[in-house]
Amino acid sequence: MNTVQQKHLWKFARGEAELQLFEAWLYSDEELESVVDGHVYLRLISCDFSDPEAVRQCRKELWSNLAVNKQCECESARNFDTIRVFRSDLRRDDFVHWNYDQFVATQDTSFKPSDELDWRYISRCKVCGTNWLVNHPPRNFDGNSIERVSDQLVEDAKNGAWPPIGTKTFG
Numbered sequence: 001m002n003t004v005q006q007k008h009l010w011k012f013a014r015g016e017a018e019l020q021l022f023e024a025w026l027y028s029d030e031e032l033e034s035v036v037d038g039h040v041y042l043r044l045i046s047c048d049f050s051d052p053e054a055v056r057q058c059r060k061e062l063w064s065n066l067a068v069n070k071q072c073e074c075e076s077a078r079n080f081d082t083i084r085v086f087r088s089d090l091r092r093d094d095f096v097h098w099n100y101d102q103f104v105a106t107q108d109t110s111f112k113p114s115d116e117l118d119w120r121y122i123s124r125c126k127v128c129g130t131n132w133l134v135n136h137p138p139r140n141f142d143g144n145s146i147e148r149v150s151d152q153l154v155e156d157a158k159n160g161a162w163p164p165i166g167t168k169t170f171g
Contacts, residue, residue, distance in 0.1 A: 001035040010075050013063040019049045040065045072127035073103035079148045
């Protein structure tokens with residue numbers, strides 16, 4: 001499975017894909033049938049994307065298939081995701097989840113804007129290379145978040161141009 005296919009499939013499995021765009025991509029990718037489990041592929045191409053329950057079931061089957069081979073938690077974390085401080089297993093659905101402790105274990109967290117803002121930093125996954133903006137505001141147990149960011153945002157931050165707090169950049 002190539003990187004483009006993997007990104008499209010994970011985005012759909014996480015519930016972040018625009019269904020019309022995903023469906024169009026699904027039918028146009030001529031190699032997908034050879035790289036996705038046969039049962040899952042048939043389920044996807046026969047899915048009624050106008051039926052929320054059918055979409056949920058397709059996402060569930062795809063998630064189970066993709067999760068077997070995931071290299072790190074980055075693939076299963078949404079572009080912007082919240083962190084519950086006292087729960088390491090973050091569930092958004094009865095099948096979509098990722099483990100924050102496993103996520104942190106693969107991150108290089110050495111880049112911070114300053115010592116005063118030690119609760120905000122950019123990390124890079126040692127496995128897949130994904131950049132994340134991580135926010136852990138002091139004494140705010142509901143406002144903790146991770147956000148996937150672009151290489152350009154990382155370069156801008158290194159040059160002192162950090163994104164405003166609370167801005168979703170989706171790199």
